[in-house]
Amino acid sequence: MKIKTILFLFICSMWLVACNSYKETSKTIEFREMMNFEEEKPNTLHIITDAGDIKIIEKTFKKARKLGEVDNTIVPQYKIKLSDGEYYLWIDSTNIGTIANIKSRNMFYNINSSKEFKEILNYQVQK
Structure with missing residues (x-):
């Protein structure tokens, strides 16, 4: 009986650890x-x-910092669909990019548009 209880507790604790370590990613x-x-x-x-x-x-995107509301007319380079929504993205040759949720396109957030990030998007500097 004691072994069954220990085994049951072990399985339950492993299940809880597995559930807690799951992070929603696309x-x-x-x-x-x-x-x-x-x-x-x-x-x-x-x-x-x-x-x-x-x-x-x-x-x-999770590390984005709120910039504030801006009345923007500059066309975004990209529209990106993540698990939590769709975003417009503006990037250039600097390491700072800007995103806005499509549902509130005047609320801007700054992101770190690293070299890795740009390579994933196959970003080419506009000439």
Whole structure:
């Protein structure tokens, strides 16, 4: 009886550890290049499935810092679909990028657009 109880407690504790260590991450991330706020460039759908790349993008977005509301008319380069929503993305040759949730596109957040981050998106500096 004592062995059954210990085994039961061990299984329950392992189950709890497994549940707590699970973090919601996307299995895929989709992104497209944009022509304007409503129109995507044709044939630019990219799907990211690599777990390491997904982790980098999600971590970058989770560490975003609120910049504030801005009346913006500059067209975003990308629209990115994550597990928690869709975002516009503006990046350039610097390490600072900007994102805005599509549902509130005037509320901006700064992100660290690292070299790794840009490589995942296959970002090319505009000439």
